Amino acid sequence: MYQIPFSNIEELPVSHSSHIQLLRCLSRAICFEHSHMWQMISQPSDVRLACFFITISCKFSAQGYSPYCFKLAMSRKEIADYLCMANETLSRLVSCFQQRGILSAHGHEYCLLNPTELADIAERNK
Template sequence: MGNIVRLNRAQRQFKSAACCAEATGHQSSMCDLLQLMGADVGDDPLATSVLVPIRILHAGDTLFHAGFAAAAIYFVRSGTFKIFQTADDGYEQVLGFAGRAEVLGFDALCMGQYPTAAVALEHASVFVVLVQDIFALAQRIPVFDRVLHLAVSRALTRRGDLADAMAAVAAEVRLARFLVQLSQRAAACGQSPCRFHLRMSRRDIASHLGVAHETVSRSFSALARWGLVRVDDREVEITDMVGIKSLTCSTRRPVDQPVAQGPRQTYVRHAVNKPMTHAVAG
């Protein structure tokens, strides 16, 4: 795959001065953090008095490296992040993409260092909560404890989705599942579930889905040919939501008794091609 550390372009592109820019961070209050996370915090004087630093990142900036000491956890205020771990040979395995109101770096708690790295894919900002403060804050501000638990629970669910996407045999199905996930996530944020701009490169998607990046390209072309999506570089529009969702159902050898209807639609791969060409023809 060669999903190698390639920050050069992004760094040049966005002219981020410093790689690990702690720069231009200001302060906010715990109250804002709780509101971001969807908690109902009346006017808790304690929450408003506790200050929480904010860190600003440019595209390509690294929020934290894998293997570094666990200094803090982060709550995404804006922007998108790529979560990945790097193998010995430099291969990046992308575990997921995190957006607004998601927690980052929590998996470092149990081992004292980050098992994964996080890189901003666009201009972004995060709330910073130092590891050494977490438990004290959780005790002093119960609603923060609740918010944290819920956020981590969501992060856990997200990583389950990862397996979902990688489990499909056909590459087109993997991509379809990924796009549907993005769509539903966008909808949950109040954005359009049909049109969105991909923040990540084909390489990142490929690593996330466990295929070669050329295969991602081909799968995009296939989905477009079948009339399910319209693709222009990183602009994606889902033109047939029903069709793409039905495609995502193709897993492996479905059941012991396949369907016993129609012309032996046993293979998944066939199910991938057949109905789609029909859909194009129809």
């Protein structure tokens, strides 16, 4: 998702079709975020975190990078906000996953040590 200052949008050449296309794009983005929020709050926090790591793993793999070890630009607070949970909850879950041998975390670097167990957690409430 990109953030575009409103002043830049105001400077765009206005035609009826471009205006409609912009509204459709914004509408899709709002619907996606609304759906994401409801999906997030309807699942337990450990399931949300497991799904997050699986999704990130798949995205890195699709780009030709390792699906098991990756460095995220997001801070833990940003991850917690994205997953609709408190920062403390995220920290406890990451520690729990580390103790169980599911993943290792060092700063922004994460390694999935047991993807099968991570997938089991993600599938638990589906």
